[in-house]
Structures are given as C-alpha cells and as structure tokens.
Amino acid sequence: MLAPREIDEYLLPTERRVIRVRQHWAFMSKPLLQTALFLLGCVLVERFAQTNSTTADFLIDNVTFYLALVAVLRFTVLTILWWIERIVITDKRVMLAQGIIVxxxxxxxLGKVTDLTFERSLGGRMLGYGTLIVESAGQIQALNRIDYMPRPEEIYEALSELVFGEKGKTRATGMLARPRWRR
Structure with a gap:
C-alpha cells in the first residue's frame, strides 16, 4: 500500500511539498450507506424468506451470507483506496496519487493553471469539505475537478499564492495590491 511518505519519492529535488491531503471522510458516506442498505436488505430477505423446505432455506442462507460478504469486502476495498489516495500540491505542480495494485x-x-475556483455545498460547509476546480490553458486535465477537498479555503489560498504570486501582491510590481486586513 502507498504510505504518505512514499508520495514524496515523486517529488523533484528542486521541488517543495506545500500540501498533502486525502479526500474528506464524507467521501465515504455514499459507499457506507450503500453497504448498510444492502446488508439490511440481506437481513430482511433472510428473515422473511423462510420457506417450508430446508433445502430452499439452506440456499437462501448461503446466498445472503455470500452476498453480504461481498458487500463488506467491496466496502473494505473502497475504504483502502480512499485511504491510499493522496492529493499533493508542491511549489511546481498538483499531483493525485491513487491505486493499490496499479x-x-x-x-x-502550476504554470498551466489559468483559473482556480472552489465550491461548497451546504453539506460541505457543515462538514468542512468542498470542490476545487483547476482550469488549465484550454485543455481538460485529469485534475481539473477535485471533489471532497478538506479545508478548501486554505488550500485555495495556498494554491492561489503559488499560481498567481504572493498573497496580496501584484505580479508586475511585487507591491501590495490592497492593504491587508487582520481577522
């Protein structure tokens, strides 16, 4: 499995890692709900599909058991894939590392980035995640939309500073474009 430090082997010697995160845990809510509902369905079938035939009951028991086992294994694999996937932002590029076997x-x-946007749904505001949209010079890239990004405001600000220059300074003059206000 890919440990967090193994992602650093893809960094160039002149490159500095700025951010390394995985998708927010809310990403796993859909697979969790699907698995829970499927297991509930298996339990209901097991409970209410009793027949007078011991052979049919035995078959129903076995089929529901193995279907439930497959559902749990599927959820386990999806959880491992979520845990392994990393989003890494360096001072030169944005990377997405994923996969167990492959x-x-x-x-x-970062030089190709022309526009940055982040979106937050109501659920995202309540749980602390959002979607980061990275547009590049006229092309659709593999990393153009990253859903379930944790702390999207912080990542958006850090990425904006890397792409468009130091926070609050214009690229041409290097001077502050507007006075900074303390929060």
Whole structure:
C-alpha cells in the first residue's frame, strides 16, 4: 500500500511539498450507506424468506451470507483506496496519487493553471469539505475537478499564492495590491 511518505519519492529535488491531503471522510458516506442498505436488505430477505423446505432455506442462507460478504469486502476495498489516495500540491505542480495494485500518479504543472475556483455545498460547509476546480490553458486535465477537498479555503489560498504570486501582491510590481486586513 502507498504510505504518505512514499508520495514524496515523486517529488523533484528542486521541488517543495506545500500540501498533502486525502479526500474528506464524507467521501465515504455514499459507499457506507450503500453497504448498510444492502446488508439490511440481506437481513430482511433472510428473515422473511423462510420457506417450508430446508433445502430452499439452506440456499437462501448461503446466498445472503455470500452476498453480504461481498458487500463488506467491496466496502473494505473502497475504504483502502480512499485511504491510499493522496492529493499533493508542491511549489511546481498538483499531483493525485491513487491505486493499490496499479499505482497511478496524475500531475498538472502550476504554470498551466489559468483559473482556480472552489465550491461548497451546504453539506460541505457543515462538514468542512468542498470542490476545487483547476482550469488549465484550454485543455481538460485529469485534475481539473477535485471533489471532497478538506479545508478548501486554505488550500485555495495556498494554491492561489503559488499560481498567481504572493498573497496580496501584484505580479508586475511585487507591491501590495490592497492593504491587508487582520481577522
């Protein structure tokens, strides 16, 4: 499995890691709900599909057991994949590392980024996640939309500073574009 420190092997010697996160835990809510509902269905079938035939009961017992086992194994694999996937932002690029058996690292250079946006739904505001949309020079990249990004405001600000220059300074003059206000 891919440990967090193993992602650093993809960094260039001149590159500095700025952010390394995984998707927010809320990403796992849909697979968790699907698995729970499927297991509930298996239990209901097991309970109410009793027949007078011991062979049919035995068959129903076995089928529901193995279907429930497959559902739990599926959820386990999805959880491991979520745990392994990392979003890494360096001072030169954005990377997405994922996969257990087949390891895949997607990358977009920061020099190609033309626009940044983040969106937050009501659930995202309540739980602390959002969607980061990274647009590049006229192309659709593999990393153009990253859903369930934890702390999207902080990541958006850090990425904006990397892409468009130091926070509050214009690129041309290097001077503050507006006075900074303390919160």
């Amino acid at each position: 390891h895949k690292v997607g990358m977009m250079p």
